[in-house]
Amino acid sequence: MTEINKQEVFTQVKDALIELFELEADDITGEAHLYQDLDLDSIDAVDLVVHLQKVTGKKIKPEEFKAVRTVNDVVESVANLLKDA
Structure with a gap:
């Protein structure tokens, strides 16, 4: 598994x-x-989760997303999801 590039994840989240x-x-930011x-x-947060699930092909558990407050939190959550693949 390649190292997850958080800059790439940030770009995807920003684009979304x-x-x-x-x-x-x-x-x-x-x-x-x-x-x-x-x-x-x-x-909106639910829409973002659905979009990120489509982009990553991974299921995002709602409870994992409850703690998300900032864009960096979203990036961390997605990066961790991809890392666990």
Whole structure:
């Protein structure tokens, strides 16, 4: 298994946020909070999970995503998912 490139995961997450929610690329940083900074809600979070499942081909457990607060948290969650493959 190759090492998971977190920069690639970040790029995928960023692209998903731009595509799904029409966010400005400059607003999406690793430290950006999904709910406060990017103005997403719980329905948006579900949409993001569904999109990431399609991109990764992996099932994301809802309980794993409950602790996610920032873009970096999403990246870590996806990277861990891919690492466990």
